[in-house]
Amino acid sequence: MGSGQVTSSVPSGPSEFQGKHVTVAGLGVSGLPAAKALHARGAIVTAVNDGDDARAREQAAELEALGITVRLGDGATLPEGTELIVTAPGWQPGKPLFRAAEEAGVPVWGDVELAWRLRGPDAAPWLAVTGTNGKTTTVQMLASILKAAGLRTAAVGNIGVSLLDAVLGDEQYDVLAVELSSYQLHWAPSLRAYSGAVLNLAPDHLDWHGSMDAYAADKGRIYEGNQVACVYNVADPRTEDLVREADVEEGCRAVGFTLQTPAVSQLGVVDGILVDRAFVENRQKNAQELAEVSDVDPPAPHNIANALAAAALARSFGVPAQAVRDGLRAFKPDAHRIAHVADLDGVAYVDDSKATNTHAAEASLAAYEPIVWIAGGLAKGAEFDELVANSAKRLRGVVLIGADRALIREALARHAPEVPVVDLDRTDTGAMLQAVTEAKRLAQAGDTVLLAPACASMDMFTNYNQRGDAFAAAVRELGA
Known part of the structure; x- marks a missing residue:
């Protein structure tokens, strides 16, 4: 759906925005449809x-x-007469425009807040997902499950489809699978999801939020006003803490997901089966089989966790168990997310270029053993000691690329001094072929060569997609 659809959905009655002076901060994916929708409403x-x-x-x-x-x-000066600001989610709260708005008593909304307030009386409820990593995959899994249940749905929000387009367009939905970033949640004070999930929390975007506590608090906004279920990660107690702090509707329940045997009011894994002990009758004694671990593509631990979170949200909406299984079987992950590229001489080559921070890379490394790890790029202020210490026993060798590779090399020297390291002192795009060649030399049959950089890509590539494509091309060249 293009942003042009927004202007077609003009309310027939009086609008609360009629004659109101509104400043839209930032053009682009969210600003353009926001400006059009507001203009259409007077x-x-x-x-x-x-x-x-x-x-x-x-x-x-x-x-x-x-x-x-x-x-x-x-973008710094507050236009005279402004009564409301609608901002692009990436604009930082400390910008002069927002300081001026605060002094003038002018409220600031994001595009998600605007979409929420412009929903019609019969609008589809939102099943909302946030977290440091795994949001897009989980929302896509959720949409696949909802579709398997015969529901009209779409994956929207931070995933690339504007929420304004979704709520104001002509298509009718039964329920929306909504990905929300911490930025979007910061600017969405009145959002109230049907059910919400925080997948995990790790330091990220701290330059934007100012502190880990502020970042976590913005993530926790997804639980405010939930009607049926607040879904949290049993392995990450901070997500459960956010549930405890949330003000929810009467009867809303905390529902955990775990890779272990689930307790009451949890979804988990038993003997290779995904099971539900939250949305079943007599959950003290009963559990519902949902799917097999092998139905999840790929069946890496963190991806199974994503599937459980998606299943919990779908089950909170009354989706039957068979639709969970069918939806997970139908789901295919986006490129560059723990994607198997090829097997060469008994060695698997896996592209997880999307692992652009340490938390994502650690989850990726936990899925394989032994590993020849290709890592490095732009660190964005990250520290690598915990990642290396937790993953050291899995490493056969490491190949480092990128501008900030020295930070990873130093962490390896401290926590994995016995692991051989190849440090490639180059940041041109052709370095990937050399990196894969060196990884092939270090690997033995049964190993996995894993691109999980733990860093951003812009020092060498346009984005993580181009980096992953370069890795796959290098693997194919070696196998030719």
Whole structure:
């Protein structure tokens, strides 16, 4: 669904935005549809944007053709008369625009908040997912399960489909599978999901949030006002702490997911079977089989956890067990997420280029043994001691690439001094072929060569997709 659909869904009655001066902060994926939706509802819209590049000018022209005022290259000044700001989720709370808004008593919403408030009276409920890692996969699994149950649904939010498009477009939904980032949750004070899940918590985006406590608190907003279930990760007590702190609807339950045998009000794993002891009658004594571990693609531990979280949210909505199984079987993960590329001389080559932080890389490393690990890139302020210490026993060897590889090399020297390390002193894109060649030299039959960089990719590549493609191309070249 394109942003053009938004303007077609204009309310027939009076709008709360009629004549209201609204500033839209930031163009792009969220700003453009927000400005159009507000304008269509009679708001006097001014769009402001920090950048003034060709893309911004193209978007500005599109809005100006509708009669919307646009200020490019000036996202710091609060336009005179502003009564509400609707911001792109990535804009940091400390920006001068928001400080000025706070002093003037002007509320700030994100695009998720706007979408929530613009929902119609018969709007589809939201099953919402957040967490440091695994959000997109879990939401896609959830949507697959809901579809298998015959429900009209879509995976929306931080996953690439604008929530505004979903709630204002012509298509009717029974329920939405919603991915929400910590940024989006920060700017969504009145969001109340049907059920919500926090998959995990690890240090990330701390430059934006200011502290780990602030980051966790924004993640925890997903539980506020939940109606049926607050889904948490038994292995990550901080997620359960957020449930305890949440103000929920009467009767809403805490539901855990675990890779172990589940207790009452949990989903877990027993003898290779995903089972439910939360949404069954007489859960003190009974459990419902949902699917086999082999139905999850790929069946790595952290991906099984994703499947359990998706199943818990679907079950909270009344989805039958068979639909959980069928939905998981139908789901295929996106590229560059623990994707098996090839087997060469008894060695498996796995692309997890999406593992751009230490938490994701540790989950990836936990799925294999022994491993020749290809790692490195832009560290974004991360520290690697805990990752290396927890994964050292699995490592056959390590090949380091990228601008901040020295940080990983130093952690390896401290916590895994016996593991051979190849340090490639180059950051050109051609380095990947050399990295895979060195990994092949270190690997033995039965090993896995794993690209799980624990770092961002922009020092060498356009994005993690290009990095993963380079890895796969290098593997194919070696196997030719």
